[in-house]
Amino acid sequence: MSLVLATDAQKAQRDAVTHAAWGSPLSVPQYQEREARLRAHPWSREGMNTWLWLADDGRVLASCETFHTDSFLRGADGQLTQGDSYGIASVFTEEHLRGRGHATRLMDAVAAELEQVAPRPHSVVLFSDVGAPLYRRSGYVEVPAWDWHLDAADAPGGRPVDGGLQETDVAGALARMRQPDVPFFLWPSAAQVDWHLERERIYADLLARPRPRSCGAVVGDSTALWTMNARYGELVVLMLDARDASAAEALLTEARRVAHQAGLKRVVWWEEPTTASLLGGVPGAVRVQRDGSLPMLRPLRPGLPPAPEVPFPRALWL
Ligand SMILES: CC(C)(COP(=O)(O)OP(=O)(O)OC[C@H]1O[C@@H](n2cnc3c(N)ncnc32)[C@H](O)[C@@H]1OP(=O)(O)O)[C@@H](O)C(=O)NCCC(=O)NCCS
Incomplete structure (x- = not known):
């Protein structure tokens, strides 16, 4: 199995299947339009990626998106250092593939990749609609919401x-x-x-x-x-x-x-x-x-405070 970045064609194919989870009340074409517009937005163009977890035969087993967000860590001298954090969104496994650990492996692989590629690694955040246990397995800690x-x-x-x-x-x-x-x-x-x-x-x-x-x-x-x-x-x-x-x-x-x-x-x-x-x-x-959107944080480096000490304004949601 392997982690790859989706091509534009693969992103459009994913929209057709993720509509089942996030499309309502939009029709499939309306949801595809929503996704295309959101991907074309300057913030997405600056730092959004769509990740695919592939089987050895190339089938997509699970997918998610990451968005770059600035974060700030205070040093012992009180000074803030700017770093790179990432928001994870739209974690999805098709129904017939669920319960086999694909989403968990995707989450582990994406975090490992971000640890490698982030110039100044700080953290990964997500807003869970499926409770904490799934993401706890991959090192995320929830914040009461x-x-x-x-x-x-x-x-x-x-x-x-x-x-x-x-x-x-x-x-x-x-x-x-x-x-x-x-x-x-x-x-x-x-x-x-x-x-x-x-x-x-x-x-x-x-x-x-x-x-x-x-x-x-x-x-x-x-x-x-x-x-x-x-x-x-x-x-x-x-x-x-x-x-x-x-x-x-x-x-x-x-x-x-x-x-x-x-x-x-x-x-x-x-x-x-x-x-x-x-x-x-x-x-x-x-x-x-709160029903859903449970903030969860996974450090990409040592030295971050515990997740419940991190503020989560709604603007960070994705
Ligand atoms: C959530 C989802 C990505 C899990 O994918 P998966 O490949 O089956 O995940 P894994 O096999 O790694 O883990 C499955 C675990 O997730 C849990 N889970 C899945 N959906 C859940 C839900 N709605 N509420 C609580 N837990 C859920 C399962 O109970 C299972 O736990 P178990 O292994 O202890 O039995 C998949 O069910 C999905 O795409 N759901 C629709 C979209 C969605 O809600 N995405 C999450 C947004 S935060």
Whole structure:
């Protein structure tokens, strides 16, 4: 058996079979269009690969994708060193081939390959929809995953935000945000955040539905970025840097309004240890155990802190 990079033709063939797992509510041609557009996005072109685990006769046994993300490791002197981390997505084995260890061997082979090719190896992350045990076998450790929900509403009054953000504001918004004061973290680029907005654009086009009027907001020094998850009727907060409780409430209240206006059901954000107390205090916010998207981390080098000490903003999801 061997690990290879997929050709464009092989990627298109894989789309036809992975539709069963991730295609709904899109038709097969719509899902193929989604995949083609996502692969053509600048963030994918910068650092996305599709990996195939092949049988000796060349049949595809399992596949997955990797995306490059910048990560930062704090040294003993407190200084941050930038390195290479990778997100793994779309791990897939066709139904008739499951239960024979193909996905496990693919995961082991991809991590071994990344250890070799990464110029400054840091970590591999994934967001499991099938629990932790499968990926634990390949050295991944999970992080407890909680979501917060807030109903979409036209909520009048309250502290207004200073303004909404548009797609062209993403780089500036990221630059305003404080990076986490922790030993190790991954930090999305503007292109990575725009990849989420490309998903929003694709679903808005294919499902013929309106897009939210903004992709974030600012109030004082505080900033939020969000995107529509049309499939689940949610406005999902990708990144949030709130300096105090009043700013957190103003940003999330604006998100509720934007969600309401776009015909979405709720605002959702991922709990992060550093902001949980601030954001959890927002009136009406409900804490929910996350169903799927369980963050898991596998070091590519010694010296990384334990996975539960690593923050996972939703912008890192793939
Ligand atoms: C998950 C998947 C990739 C596993 O592929 P595979 O080649 O059968 O994997 P392996 O043989 O290496 O390991 C199988 C293990 O995964 C577990 N697993 C598979 N699907 C699971 C699920 N939905 N929930 C929990 N565990 C699951 C099996 O129980 C099995 O555990 P066991 O060996 O202890 O019995 C495959 O089932 C698949 O493609 N599913 C649909 C797409 C998907 O959900 N991908 C994962 C996204 S995070």
